[in-house]
Amino acid sequence: MTAGTPELGVFVTPEAATYPDVVRQVQAAERGGLELVGIQDHPYQRRFLDTFTLIADLLARTERVRVFPDVANLPLRPPPVLAKTAASLDVMSGGRFELGLGAGGFWDAIAAMGGPRRTPGESVEALEEAIAILRASWSGERSVRFAGRHYAVDGWHPGPPPAHPIGIWIGAYGPRMLRLTGRLGDGWLPSLPYAPPERIPEMQRRIDDAAASAGRDPGAIRRILNVGGEITGGPATELLQGPPDHWIEALTGFVLELGFDGLAFWPTGGGDDLGQIERFAAEVAPGVREAVARGG
Known part of the structure; x- marks a missing residue:
C-alpha cells in the first residue's frame, strides 16, 4: 500500500502528582514537531486529574498540537455536555481539539460514581445514540431533538459551533464496535496490546466492510494506534522495546503494512517519560516519516 505522512504524537497519563511533568511532556512533544497528544480519561481514578480540565490547560499552553481524550x-x-465541552475547547484552541470516544468499561467504578452499568450490547447502543446527538449539536441546527433508549434531548439549543469539523475517533475492539466505527466514526483509536498486530488486518477489514456497506469511503476513516513501549540504548528485546532504529522499523510497519495513519507513543518504561518523549521526537519520528515516504 502507499501512505501519506503519518501523524505522530504522544499518549499521556494525567497523573495529578506529576502534573508539572505532564505539562513538560506535552510541551516537549510540540517543541519536537509531533502533531498529536492523547490523554487518558478515567474519571473514577483518584490519582488522575480530570482529563478535560487538563486538555483545556494544555491547549492554552501550546500553539500547534491537536489534543484529544484517549x-x-x-x-x-452525557452527550449534550460532552458536545458543549468539545466545541468550547475547539473554539478556544482555534480548531485543535478532536474527540476520542469510548463506550465505557470498568463498570463497577462507573457505577460507584453514579453512572450507568451497561451490558456490552447496551454500551454500543448508547454510543451510537451519543454520536447522533454530538453530530446534531455541531451541525448548526438551532434546536436538537433526539429520543433514544439511553439518551434523549427535547428542544435543546446547542452552541457554540466548533471551529472545525471535530473528528470522532472511536476506541473499538469487538466486532460490533468495529462495525459502528465503519458506519459512523471519523477515526479508529485502538491501543496495543488490546489490538495485537496479528488481529489488526481482520479488525481493519471489519471497519472497511461496514463503511462500504454504509456508502462511506473507508479511506476517509483515520486509523491512529497508541503504542506503548520503551526506547532503550541496548538491543531490541520486544516488539516495542529497543533502540531507535528498531522503533523506526516497527512503526513504519504499522503504517505501511497495517494501515495506520497516526501513532501515539506511550512511554511505559516506568522511568523518565519526558526523556522518552524527547527521544521519540528527535530520534524516532523523523526516521518513521522518512521511511514511510520511501515506502519502507
Whole structure:
C-alpha cells in the first residue's frame, strides 16, 4: 500500500502528582514537531486529574498540537455536555481539539460514581445514540431533538459551533464496535496490546466492510494506534522495546503494512517519560516519516 505522512504524537497519563511533568511532556512533544497528544480519561481514578480540565490547560499552553481524550468515558459524560465541552475547547484552541470516544468499561467504578452499568450490547447502543446527538449539536441546527433508549434531548439549543469539523475517533475492539466505527466514526483509536498486530488486518477489514456497506469511503476513516513501549540504548528485546532504529522499523510497519495513519507513543518504561518523549521526537519520528515516504 502507499501512505501519506503519518501523524505522530504522544499518549499521556494525567497523573495529578506529576502534573508539572505532564505539562513538560506535552510541551516537549510540540517543541519536537509531533502533531498529536492523547490523554487518558478515567474519571473514577483518584490519582488522575480530570482529563478535560487538563486538555483545556494544555491547549492554552501550546500553539500547534491537536489534543484529544484517549478515549472519553461516555457513561460519565452525557452527550449534550460532552458536545458543549468539545466545541468550547475547539473554539478556544482555534480548531485543535478532536474527540476520542469510548463506550465505557470498568463498570463497577462507573457505577460507584453514579453512572450507568451497561451490558456490552447496551454500551454500543448508547454510543451510537451519543454520536447522533454530538453530530446534531455541531451541525448548526438551532434546536436538537433526539429520543433514544439511553439518551434523549427535547428542544435543546446547542452552541457554540466548533471551529472545525471535530473528528470522532472511536476506541473499538469487538466486532460490533468495529462495525459502528465503519458506519459512523471519523477515526479508529485502538491501543496495543488490546489490538495485537496479528488481529489488526481482520479488525481493519471489519471497519472497511461496514463503511462500504454504509456508502462511506473507508479511506476517509483515520486509523491512529497508541503504542506503548520503551526506547532503550541496548538491543531490541520486544516488539516495542529497543533502540531507535528498531522503533523506526516497527512503526513504519504499522503504517505501511497495517494501515495506520497516526501513532501515539506511550512511554511505559516506568522511568523518565519526558526523556522518552524527547527521544521519540528527535530520534524516532523523523526516521518513521522518512521511511514511510520511501515506502519502507
